[in-house]
Amino acid sequence: MGNGFVIWALVTALLPLSLRFALQLLNCRRSRKRAVGFFHPYTNDGGGGERVLWCAIKAIQEESPDLECVVYTGDHDASPQSLMGRAVDRFGVELLHPPKVVHLYKRKWIEETTYPRFTMMGQSLGSVYLSWEALCKLNPLYYVDTSGYAFTYPLARIFGCKVICYTHYPTISLDMLSRVRDQSSMYNNDALIAKSIWLSRIKIIYYTFFSWMYGFVGSCAHLAMVNSSWTRTHIEKLWKIPHRTMRVYPPCDTSGLQVLPLERPTETLKIISVAQFRPEKAHTLQLEAFSVAIGKLDADLPRPKLQFVGSCRNKSDEERLQNLKIKAVELKVDADVEFHKNIIYRDLVKLLGAAIVGIHSMIDEHFGISVVEYMAAGAIPVAHNSAGPMMDIVLEEDGQQTGFLACSVDEYADAILKVIKMPEAERLTMAKAARRRASKFSEQRFYEDFKAAIRPILTHTSK
Structure with a gap:
């Protein structure tokens, strides 16, 4: 009687939330835009990943001018014109026209300072919450992740998007697991943990579980582009979708x-x-x-x-x-x-x-x-x-x-x-x-390889 009451209470409490989720998801799927949404919460990081973002947008603009390019960003001062200007000033990339901007206000859920412990898991689950905000604001036909947030891919598929990613670096790699086993101290393996056999074993269990989850969510990508031979080796072992994994060297000036x-x-x-x-x-x-x-x-x-x-x-x-x-x-x-x-x-x-x-x-x-x-x-x-x-x-x-x-x-x-x-x-x-x-x-080589990789998906979807 007591257990039945608890189950009934949980169902009663969760049912409104489930219905709300289903209705919101249905509305988002119905209002899908003919657009390419780039999930890139930090558009001011200034690194090679940002260069890939601007070059990828330019490649889409050249390949499919009818598709609107949208950038999901947590930088609240970002505007279409400022991002277009930034692409030129910081990277020398001239976009054909300014991308649309969707501002995100829950970026704190992916910041490492939010998770003093179990940082990878926290940031990964936080990215799902952030992508929910993004997709509810604008649900595109194509969802492109250029920042390595693989845990968002299942959600994007639920929203009905074709998921394309450009992976610079696996969130977890087999090398990381090896270093924990060897008790090697590094920036991603605290010295206190490295010195302790028991803490190292606990971290191995955590990393093993996380790598399994990472493999599952990564396999949800319709197309996985990787930036090097090293990354391709690890992604193919973890995601197990070699037929959907392509090496596309990043654009270098x-x-x-x-x-x-x-x-x-x-x-x-x-x-x-x-x-x-x-x-x-x-x-x-x-x-x-x-x-x-x-x-x-x-x-x-x-x-x-x-x-x-x-x-x-x-x-x-x-x-x-x-x-x-x-x-x-x-x-x-x-x-x-x-x-x-x-x-x-x-x-x-x-x-x-x-x-x-x-x-x-x-x-x-x-x-x-x-x-x-x-x-x-x-x-x-x-x-x-x-x-x-x-x-x-x-x-x-x-x-x-x-x-x-x-x-x-x-x-x-x-x-x-x-x-x-x-x-x-x-x-x-x-x-x-x-x-x-x-x-x-070269940058030109990137444009050629990137377009060749995405063309089958764009062509198949447009039919």
Whole structure:
């Protein structure tokens, strides 16, 4: 009697909510717009993911001019004109016309600060709530996720959308599971957990369960585009939809950078690092390697200058940037280090055109657009020996070395010194080979491959 009463009470309480949900969903499905909705809550992150967003919108505008492009964003100051201007100013991408903007007001549910523990799960479930807000405001024919929120795909399918995604980096990877098993401390594995066998086992269970859920929701995509060989390997193992998974290299501004002269000023040697001020970008390692290189530098060689260029998404990134400045003072290299925050595209090109070395240090960087930009601009890349840079980018071109791969502080320092000490003719030979290699990842190549990937879905749906 007691159990029956409890069940009756739950059904009575949940029935109105279920009916409300069903009616709202029915209304949304009936009012579906002939549009392409881009789920990209942060349209001011300034990274390679944002470049993909603008290039993807431009590709849709060129491929299907009759489809309206809509951007779901949590940036409340965003407008069609401001986003169109941002695409040009920050990335040099000229859209055919401004995209429609749908503002989201529940973005706090996907912010990492909202979930001190079980962050991945919290953000993933929070993204479902945010996408519910988005789809209720405008239900498009095609739902395109360019930010990696795979948990929103089942909901988009329930709303009747064709789901297309461009995945830069799997939310969870088999490498992450391996590091927890090995009790390795990293930015995504707290040292306290890494030191504890029991906490590590609990996290393995959590990661295993999460990877199963991630595999299920990811398999709901009608088309999954991935940005590198490394990402494709992991996504195919997790989502198990290889016939719907295509590798489309991200758009890199190789054409605009390739016109820069390969000769560089010799009075001050410039070393550049282009990356958002996020923990996984490992800026501290770069700073320490630079300090070691300075310490080993011959007295007769000019003292180089390290330039950090990146954007800050939030307060945590701002604090990270400030800590990096403090670290430079501690290492006594602050006079040789510059910080350029949230600069416009034109200024970035100018800095790239003066650098002889470009540093990248993220472990398992899914692709590495900044590495390609270094190569296109004529700067010799020193990238992390893993994932995208190792598998796709810093490879020989016509038998000629195109850059260096490193892991430790000493390896980075040695590679930096090799470029600094390199005879000009040898540096130019390597820079030319690197530039030829970079042309394989051009913006035009992205447009061609992206359109080829989405064309079957657009053609099938229009019939």
